[in-house]
Amino acid sequence: MEHHQSKSFPISHVIGFVVSLVLTFAAAGIALKTNLSFKVIMWIIGSLAVIQAGMQLFMFMHLREGEHGKTNLINMIYAVFMVIVIVVGSIWVLTSGHASH
Amino acid sequence: MSAKVDTSLPLEYQTEQDRMNILGFWVFLGAEIVLFATLFGVYGVLYERFAGGPTHKDIFVIKDVMIQTVLLLTSSFTMGIAIFEMRRHNLKGLITWLVITLALGAGFLFMEINEFIHYAHEGATMQTSAFLSSLFVLLGTHGAHVTLGIGWATMVIIQLLKRGLTPTTARKTFIIGLYWHFLDVVWIFIFTFVYLKGLVA
Numbered sequence: 001m002e003h004h005q006s007k008s009f010p011i012s013h014v015i016g017f018v019v020s021l022v023l024t025f026a027a028a029g030i031a032l033k034t035n036l037s038f039k040v041i042m043w044i045i046g047s048l049a050v051i052q053a054g055m056q057l058f059m060f061m062h063l064r065e066g067e068h069g070k071t072n073l074i075n076m077i078y079a080v081f082m083v084i085v086i087v088v089g090s091i092w093v094l095t096s097g098h099a100s101h
Numbered sequence: 102m103s104a105k106v107d108t109s110l111p112l113e114y115q116t117e118q119d120r121m122n123i124l125g126f127w128v129f130l131g132a133e134i135v136l137f138a139t140l141f142g143v144y145g146v147l148y149e150r151f152a153g154g155p156t157h158k159d160i161f162v163i164k165d166v167m168i169q170t171v172l173l174l175t176s177s178f179t180m181g182i183a184i185f186e187m188r189r190h191n192l193k194g195l196i197t198w199l200v201i202t203l204a205l206g207a208g209f210l211f212m213e214i215n216e217f218i219h220y221a222h223e224g225a226t227m228q229t230s231a232f233l234s235s236l237f238v239l240l241g242t243h244g245a246h247v248t249l250g251i252g253w254a255t256m257v258i259i260q261l262l263k264r265g266l267t268p269t270t271a272r273k274t275f276i277i278g279l280y281w282h283f284l285d286v287v288w289i290f291i292f293t294f295v296y297l298k299g300l301v302a
Contacts, residue, residue: 010185017178031297049293060181060282068124079131083138090142
């Protein structure tokens with residue numbers, strides 16, 4: 001609950017915005033201007049996306065603020081777990097040959 | 102229900118009811134994340150099923166995608182500034198930044214609608230291939246959320262103008278703020294795993 005109206009400059013928002021822009025253009029640069037393999041590029045830009053999303057959760061959305069901060073965090077961790085199960089699970093099952101008869 | 106008011110907290114957290122509403126909205130966002138995960142899953146499976154139709158490289162225009170990305174990211178930032186102003190009890194600043202946020206959101210939506218028209222002109226429609234079906238469903242669901250967000254935020258602005266800053270209007274503003282940030286978080290993954298991925302391979 002440290003966020004109060006006394007602060008006169010939204011420093012965490014500005015940092016979050018600048019870092020988000022840097023990560024966005026870095027991902028575009030790596031994807032479009034380098035000759036790395038598809039797999040390496042996807043791992044790098046995928047990681048940059050996760051970093052940017054995580055940063056926005058804390059710096060823009062105040063994830064851990066308030067008396068339910070811990071509940072919010074557990075809720076988001078569970079959501080991320082569900083995303084991995086659904087996305088990675090679907091792609092794995094449907095493209096790795098298990099379904100090819 | 103709203104008997105105890107803790108005035109040491111920001112307006113939107115002052116009553117138990119408002120705190121519960123904000124918690125409930127986080128739970129809703131958890132469900133929204135799973136909804137988008139299903140669409141990303143489908144796209145991830147079907148993204149190379151072109152059925153003889155256009156491929157990613159035939160239709161994606163990186164410059165337009167970058168403009169859309171910057172518009173939405175900036176709108177997420179200005180929404181953060183709006184909430185910051187709300188915490189300083191600056192109603193005028195809050196409304197000003199909300200209007201800027203919606204203008205940027207409308208700009209994003211304008212770009213996306215143009216993008217869809219451009220795709221359709223190139224013969225890339227929902228019926229063309231599995232790739233395009235899953236692409237349009239994913240992008241369309243996100244775009245529909247942005248559209249809904251613009252309508253919702255407009256109504257919140259009207260309430261702010263009529264009723265001023267109260268714990269209730271502050272809580273409503275905070276929740277539309279969370280929703281708007283969430284739309285940008287989803288876009289990061291669309292940008293990375295749809296557009297950039299499509300233009301790499």
